[in-house]
Amino acid sequence: MTSDPMVKRSSGPVLRRATPWCLGVLVVNLLLSACGSKLPKLREQLNDPDPDTRIAAIRGLMTARDTASVLKIAALLQDSIPDIRKEAATGLAIIGDPRACQPLADLFGREEREDIQGAAIRALVHLGAGSVQPLVGLLRSSRPAVRGGAAHALGKLQAKDAVDPLIWLLRDREPEVRAAAVVGLRQIGDQRGLDAIAVSVQDRDEEVERAAERALSGEGYEEQLNKAKRRIRQLPYP
DSSP: OOOOOOOOOOOOOOOOOOOOOHHHHHHHHHHHHHHHHHHHHHHHTTTTHHHHHHHHHHHHHHHHOOOGGGGHHGGGGSSSSSSHHHHHHHHHHHOOOOOOOOHHHHHHHHHHHHHHHHHHHHHHHHGGGGHHHHHHTTOOOOOOHHHHHHHHHHHHTTTTTGGHHHHTTTTTTSHHHHHHHHHHHHOOHHHHHHHHHHHTTTOOHHHHHHHHHHHHSSOOOOHHHHHHHHHHHHSSSO
């Protein structure tokens, strides 16, 4: 077969055009490699005396989802600088390792600043099932805001294991805590909890009573609401 003299042949190697998918994989691998090489340094910087350096290290490890640094970041939940405690709580939520659940619960239980408490409780809810038992432990806190916050979080997690402790919390001395227990039980939706809410409709405190009424006003809870109404008709209001 005679070759066409007008067609020029390349004397060099044949280069294949890279597909977008191949380029994407290459970029991801390069980024992971570069990130991995920085992780040891970032872990060291968690102990740096400069607060800004510690915060930057938390953010870098958070971005990398570095589970190896979880315990070191958890230690920063006890840092004397509020911004670092808050950043550590946020970072642990994003990394998503359940080993952070108890340290975050401890932070929520002792923290005075509301913004840091909020970061801790959001992290606990984000971490999911591993947070249930630490949150149940917080129901015994001496601080009403902690007991109430834990009750709300357990409701958001729809934690079936928390039904009995939340029913017990309906007898709390603080009205706002009893109201939080009502909301938590309603979100979980367990039959025992709903029956207990029906009793709370006759609570001495109006806030708790209204919370119980709202909890039983949704579709599908007519039986519990009727039970509550029967109780009100039979017993004198205090």
